[in-house]
Amino acid sequence: MNPELKQWQQRAAAQTEILLERALPQPTQSPETLHEAMRYVTLGGGKRLRPLLVFAAAELGNSVQAACEAAAVAVECIHVYSLVHDDMPAMDNDSLRRGKPTCHIQYDEPTALLVGDALQTLAFDVLSVPTDLAAARQMRMLNVLARASGSVGMAGGQAIDLANVGADLSQAELENMHSLKTGALIRAAVALGGLSCPDLNDEQLARLDVYASKLGLAFQVIDDVLDCEADTATLGKTAGKDSEANKPTYVKLMGLAAARKYAEDLVAQAVDALAPFGERAARLRELAEFVVVRQN
Template identity: 75%
Template sequence: MIQANDLKSWQQKAQAQTEILLAHLMPSENDVPEKLHEAMRYVTLGGGKRLRPLLVLAASELGEADQDAVGQAMAAIEMLHVYSLVHDDMPAMDNDSLRRGKPTCHVKYGEATALLVGDALQTQAFDVICRPTALPAARQLQMAATLARASGSLGMAGGQAVDLDNVGKAMTQAALEQMHSLKTGALIRAAVALGALACPDLGETDLARLDGYAQKLGLAFQVIDDVLDCEADTATLGKTAGKDADNDKPTYVKLMGLAEARAYAETLVADAVAQIEPFGEKAAHLRQLAEFVTARKN
């Protein structure tokens, strides 16, 4: 059984691996246009939980993974995630001035550059995930398609649109969960799927079990995000606390109450862990990452 300190050591190594991959796979700030590349590296390097790359890596431990494909997927999904944060923080969206404990991209570099940073990171993600590996071409194409679906109008971007359309409105739990299954959950599901797809020996039954895990985990992550927005301070979060309440956004805390929302997240995590029981100890890091979601402070 993997202990908590072993998980922490694995997380630190995986986060360091992600940092190296991102630094290597993004354009240098010395390349033209220098300001754009500097801003891309500013928002991407040196911060964040790296949950999505960690999920890619943990899922890849279930089979005989192609390590080049795993590394490219880890970097690509983090680039997509960071692009979403850059755009989400802009004045037309959530209008936040702090992200990962430092000024947001539009505050430091201006709105036009921030818009281009998001655009460039999104396309860079697909450049990276399409680079040659030893995987069968059809499998690698499936990885690229998974990433595309998770980030578009039927995934993350669509969820953000629903969120913006419902500011100040009451939402049922079913509607709230549908929104967050797109806005937050789609990229978490993609991360787990990408790690599994990098293992040519994992089949459709394995992928289905992992998708069940990821669906529950994605919802749990968002529920805890809503809880932390109420409970934690700005210094701990690394972003402005209380923004959801200030912006009158629909949240699980508003719908259920604080204690009930946290209890619901714990139930979702338990359901997620149950989905991956058939994988045994190979899924130890996936299991502990799920438990980390409810225990985290930011």
């Protein structure tokens, strides 16, 4: 990895950790167990890819810092809530996440359910606090995150995934599922960073969305590859889980080498979409290339 990118990622991830720590209720605040569990699943782990995409997209214009920071927190809260619910017995029934016991294992199933609920609503609480950004622009940010999270976004993608265990999906069907389940929140992260810049127009935001759409698919393809190639310790979650559950994946559809090549092609298309932004898009380009070489 580019050493400069690594340093930037570390700084941005550390900033995200500070922002999340401030946004989350203290564990001493009642109800203590719920707040302790929210902090357990959110702090001290993960790639923070979605907040990094918010910060990188915000470099394209004159970002309103408070709006950008709120967006980074909000999108990560939605992401973590989805992981907590996804790991539960009624969904993927996993016992390991980010290298430690999943929420329902560390606490219990009712607590995990409520942790997800609370993180979801915290996201919109944080994002709705007024900033120097125009109210209409901030309302648009709320709408972007809401649509990306719900039945026409991430939750819808999860429903399609659950309904097709053991099924043989076409590439178009698989891409539709993952454009919702994984891609919608990645697209939202990039859009939120762009929307935090009042000087970015709709044409520029549309070009950003092309980048994010390609990146979201590439991320999922590599996830499928890593599920086959990497071990549990490297992944920080149970390796081979999708294959064992007979879920539709890009590796199952294409084979390992073709899936990796497809991810590389998608990243190249994502990077091409950024051409008009010039050097301002350097971080977004580097993050796209990181998605292909990541190990977890």
